Amino acid sequence: MSLYEAIGGAAAIDAAVDRFYDKVLRDPLLAPFFASMDMHSQRRKQKAFFGTLFRGQTEGVQSYMRSAHKRLVDEGRIGDAHFDAVARHLQSTLQDLTVPADLIVQIMGAAAGLRNAVLGR
Template sequence: MASQSIFERIGGRDAVDAVVSDFYDRVRDDPLLEPYFEETDMDQLRSHQTQFISTVAGGPVDYDGDDMQTAHEGMGITEDAFASVATHLEAALRANGVPDDDVEAILTEVAAMKDDIVEA
């Protein structure tokens, strides 16, 4: 029997939806990050984030958003903002019962995209 993906182990789409909802609640309450989301269509962003997390976790979902560099170009995202987002993602994953090894695997995938997201 093939091993399960992270997506399957954590509970599939419902679990990812819960993580994404929790994540954006945390992000929107962060004064450092709040300005980045003032004029953002949060429904569309939540949808893309759900696709992104599902894809990173090995789920049967294709991410159809822009690549990370294009999606974040011109936003002026700083190292501090990126770190804060990662902290909130980690907290949301852990609060929703994602096992430590799976949290680390997801965060590693996100960290690999840092150069495409942070602007000098």
């Protein structure tokens, strides 16, 4: 069974992404990054990204994350504190939705593996 199936498929991802962005948009460290962004589009893209990732389709993910955040890295606007805040909100969201602990560990491990790509290292 894929992680996608284990967490409950599209409905679970939809709920997680919506709750996650509710938290992110209330975070004074992260909210400014999204102030002028079309959040409907952003949520849709994030749901598709998680769906792909949780199905185990990871080819190109590092490259995608590097290019998606490149401008922020080049401008010196994103760092470890931002990545850590996003990770905390993701973990908190998964816990709120009572995702089993072993799946949270798996998801957070995958997220941690993206740190260097997101931060342009």
